[in-house]
Amino acid sequence: EYDAPIYLYDKLESSNRTAKTLALEGAPHGTMVLTSQQTAGRGRLGRRFESPAGKGIYLSLVLRPGLPMTEAQAVTVSAAVAVCRAVKRLCGLDLGIKWVNDLYYNGKKVCGILTEMSVEREFIHYVVIGVGINVGIQEFAPELTASATSLEAECGKSVSKAGLIANVMRAFEKYYEKFQSSTDLSGVLAEYNGLLVNRGREVRVLDPKGEFQGVAQGINSTGELLVSMEDGSVSRVYAGEVSVRGIYGYV
Secondary structure (H helix, E strand, C coil), rough: CCCCCCCEEEEEHHHHHHHHHHHCCCCCCEEEEEEEEECCCCHHHHHCCCCCCCCEEEEEEEEEECEEECHHHHHHHHHHHHHHHHHHHCCCCEEEEECEEEEEECCEEEEEEEEEEEEEEEEEEEEEEEEEECCCCCCCHHHCCCCCHHHHHHHHHCCHHHHHHHHHHHHHHHHHHHHHHCCCCCHHHHHHHHHHHCCCCCCEEECCCCEEEEEEEECCCCCCCCCCCCCCEEEEEECCCEEEEEEECCC
C-alpha cells in the first residue's frame, strides 16, 4: 500500500512539470504523478522525450531528502538500477545503463530518467525524479527508429504497466533507503557499475569547458563517472551539462 498522494492524469505537458508545481505547493515526500501521455515530455539538456498516449509509463516522484545538493545524483542512480531490476523481474530483459540516466536494450533506448531539484542554501528543498519507460509497441519518429525500442517489442508479450510501476517503486524504495542510511552510493554502487554499458569502453566527454576522450571505469560513491586518461590520470565527471558519447557508434 502506497501511503503518499498519487495523482493520475490522462494527459499532461510533462509529469515532471506538474510534480514541480505540486512540490512548490507543499506536496509531501513520496507524492507520485502518473500520466498516460505527455505532450511536451523532456529529457536531459532539454531534449524531447517521445510520450505517446497509452504506450508508456510516465511517472514523476516528489522527494524531500534534506541533503546537500551534491547528493542529488544518488536519486538518479537508485532509480536507474530500480528500473533495471523491475524490468528483469517482470519481462526477463537485461537492460543496461548509459551514464547517467538512460536505459538501453541491445543498443536501443527503452527508458529515460530526468532528475530536477530546487536548492536552498546548498541544501535540497525537493527533488523531482521523472521516469519514462517505453512499454507498448509503437511507431517511433523516423530519426528514432534505429535508436529506440519498447519492452513489449523486445520481450514479445504484453507487460502490465501497473505491475511494472509497483516493481519499480518497490526496488527504488529499497535502494533509496540504503542511500539514506549511508548518505552515499555504497549500497548500490556495485550493482550500478555492473549494469553500466559505458564501463571499460572508450568515451568522448562533451564538457562545455572542453571535450576529452578516455575509458569509462564506472562511477564512484558520489555518482561521478571515472574516466581513465591516456596519461594515466583519472578524471571525475559530474553530470551537470556534460554528455558522454560512445566512440565507434556505441551508445
